[in-house]
Amino acid sequence: EVQLVESGGGLVQPGGSLRLSCEASGFTFSSFWMHWVRQAPGKGLVWVSRINSYGGSTDYADSVKGRFTISRDNAKNTLYLQMNSLRGEDTAVYYCARETALTGSFFIDVWGKGTTVTVSS
């Protein structure tokens, strides 16, 4: 069964840091581009970042550029999101997601259940 399991969320003070992890199973992790998408309480989905299959190329939403870093360890089947200089507006459920293998397409076909990040003093 294809599965993505996020961890690492929690309560952090403004200006603090947190590292999210996402463990993948049931598929060849090293063959897929991966994403982070977040959802603030009661709001819609917002794309955060993506990384290519071997970790050599990354992209970020303007709102997190320079503060967040996406990375991966293919030997451990794990995706990461290092979040620094956190702000109240970063409070959200963070979803780990897999990009489709269809050539030329970027849509997400598998989602994790999410991990909650709360930034508050």
Add this chain to the structure above:
Amino acid sequence: DIHMTQSPSTLSASIGDRVTITCRASQSITTWLAWYQQKPGGAPRLLIYKASTLQSGVPSRFSGSGSGTEFTLNISSLQPDDFATYYCQQYNSYLLTFGGGTKVEI
């Protein structure tokens, strides 16, 4: 960035109703559009990609259409399991953007 606008934001319907949700893009995205379903407290689930291709395992009462800047998601006969929030998402650009969502309620 490509902006996605969904309408309506909330839709009240009954079991057996035909439901239509509209999604508009701020510029042409040809058919690079996906639809997702999200239930309260749950993760999104892919329903449709390339505007009209049904994801494996998704019931055939769901269908998608459109191209360019205007797209629709149809549910032919609403079932109890379909009460959820639906999001469109463009992938014409790697800077993925989502619509604001349409909540389908009883």
